Amino acid sequence: MTETRSAAAQAAPDIPTGRSRKVRGRPLLYTSYAQDMALLDTRAKRVSTGVLVVLAFALAVLLQDRSLEVLAGAYVLAIGAIGLNIVTGYAGQVSLGHAFFVAIGAYTAAALSGPVDGERLGYGVAEIWLWLPAAGLVAAAAGVLVAPLATRLRGLYLAVVTLGLVFLGEHVFKEWQELTGGPGVGREAAIPQLFGVRLDQDGPLGTKEQTLYVLMLVLLIVFAVAARNLARSRIGRAFAAIRDRDIAAAVIGVPLTRNKVLAFGISSFYAGCAGGLLYTISGYVEPGSFSLLMSVQFIAMVLIGGVATVSGAIAGALFISLLQPLTRSLPSLVPFVSGDTTQTPNVFQVETVLYGLLIVLFLIFEPRGLFGLWIRIRNYWKSWPFSY
Amino acid sequence: MKGLLESLIRGLGNGSVYALLALGFVIIYKATRVISFAQPALMLAGAVAVSYLAEVTGFYAAVLLSALLIAGVALAIERIAIRPMVGRPVFVVAIITLGIDVVVRVVVNAFIGRDVRQMGDPWGFTQVSLGPLVVQSRWLAMLVVTAVLVGLLFAFFRFTKYGLAMRAAAFDQEIALAQGVSVGMVFALSWGLAGFLAAIAGMFVGTGQGIEQLTWVVALKALPAIIVGGLDSLGGAVVGGLVVGVVESLFQSYQGEFAPWLGQNVAVVSPYIVMLIVLLVRPYGLFGTREVERV
């Protein structure tokens, strides 16, 4: 084709590598495909992302330990939400089973790093760079095992089957007391240790909360960048094609089974890593945590944040996580809401209603989630003072 | 043998309750192509309504009133949250129903409180003898009432104008539209019927042991039932419900004896095990129609 259309050769010069010069004052003019295909393709994006990252690290010294703990948890949940977004948002395979894969990661990590002669199953591998990938891989393996079902089932059949997975998992985890300690008892969570330094204790790097906060932030950045890379690669495109129209995808050369298996595998890897990390903060895992409610929370994060965007999943996770301390402080603000679970209305009920309502309201009014709201606001300011 | 038969009857009794719930799921699915995850909340609401009304009007009137009340609630939900979503992806609507379920259940829980609420039903745990067998009378009540309701339902779909309209719409929405069937009416009817059935099911779930906040999970057993039967088959819903009930009952009676290594309480998850096995063999359940897409 290139020979026949010489004009094409001019419009598309030799593939330049690396950054090329930028024409000043025309932020949307690209001078190379490399630049056009970069993750942060405009200066505005580069600057704002840079500022955000620096700010996030600065928070480690600016915030109180209590807030750092909440944020560290939010970052871990964000990793899980990105994972769910990969299979459900990008690849369109509705999974209500995310909690199951999170659980697998949590217990793999806990068992690997647990003391060898302790009360529960333990192998004494406390180094995080060993147990974290292992947690991800074991969960990914479970995902790959489930995936063949996904290739046979469509739409809501798959949703119900993955829901069944959560119930099956809940049962197994409650019964397998040697591993999990059983309901109401639980077990100690994974121990994060890096080259002999315990990251979940006050130490040379700062307080326990500061250290964990920085750890989770770094990991979130790694996982988020990887997910963005995946999304813009041949694999991310294949996922989206299967989501939008699977028959057409197959006919143009996208293998359906392989890509669905891949989507479940990668998504479960994220879930497993999130599971391994999540409980290092409290130091304790309870088998009752991995219920349908957890899956719904992850779905809420994805839907509220914005389907099929990585930044949306992060925003959604932050939003849902920050909702909790907010509702917990309600009793002091609103007299009729009680902090006691035996009273009605209590904060837990308010919280649950909020999840439900937020999902419903976002889906009805802003299906693109927080991401969509952000786009609207941005477009408004771009055209300011003309609001049309 | 006696034990096996008694276990079977218990399974069929509970299974017919699952069948009522499953019918609600399938009716909504056929009309709107969405699985309504709000069924558990409606079921619980129905049971709670009976427990309050029975003190005032007596049990039987309370059951009828509650079923109508919950049908009304379902209609309202459909009108407010589902109808505006016509044309949106089914996944989105399904998740909305999940959100609705969560919200409605919190409200209903406020009416339940911490205690167990009794239905005021005439059966309780009383037993009757069927020849050599001794079974609980409520299981028989469940079976009989469900049989009657299923009969009425099938007659409704076969002989009444509205029932036929719903079948037409389920078969091909566009053609039905062209023939003057109102899709809004079909949506509303499906939710109303599902609410009605869910309330009756909730009442039965509450007989004997009563209901508490956690009782809603019983409704989730209807999910494996509809998958086993096939999402879009009314007959499949009934068969699926009964299969799930019987399997669960058999696990309760015999798993401890024959397969103790599976752990305790496997009966709780046995419906899902059946579901997975059926799906491996038949991806569209026993009676569901295969979706063919054309390009």
Place this chain on the structure above:
Amino acid sequence: MALLTFEDVHLSFAGVKAVDGVSFEVGPEEGNTAELLAVIGPNGAGKTSIFNVLSGVYRPQRGRVTFIGEDLLLKRPHEIAAMGLARTFQNVELFHNLTVLDNLMLGRHHHFRYGAFAALLWYGRARRAELAARAKVEDIIDFLELEAWRRHPVRLLPYGIQKRVELGRALAMEPRLLLLDEPVAGMNLEETEDMARFVLDIRDELGIPIVLVDHDMGLVMDLADRVLVLDFGRPVALGSPAEVQQDPKVIEAYLGGTHGRTE
């Protein structure tokens, strides 16, 4: 040997005979340039079904289909695509939420070799492959004059442009044979002329043989080297446009012959 042979294929759906004993071949035979075979016939004649058999969407009950010497009936759709058989669809089947660029890049899916790990890291090989693919896709954008729409999600594009994007996606596959299912259906005169120009360029300049289905007789008779006429799944005639136009059986099939219609 012919590029594609389609031999005595029978396909039926619950009693409806969609394809009933159809045979044809597509060149290039030795020394010939790429040919354009048109398949015509009234609604429901089985034209789209033939394409669906070729791309592995339908399995015929009987018959033999070979492409570059391999049995197509044993292959799955994505394998057939990778062998170099590309198509467009009668009702546009694009990936609606993706941009024109991404839709075209998807056409190149099977040309990529890098795996999931490279994708997550976006390191050397993945990045290089993506950039190279982008350059090829830009050639197609240029060829089909789609520059203005590059970044638009395809669902927002006018119908005529969507059809063109779909053609672009098929071209991006670098096919050895191209199947076009009603490429000008629903288009106005100007769009039809543009499309005809593209189709001719593809055959003559790119040298890709084409099987074309369309109801636009003017277009078909202008472009086709040979024409296959179907009616109720059965082959009625096969020959040059001139021969076919004079065939009494063809005229009958089109002008309300009622044979077989009572079945």
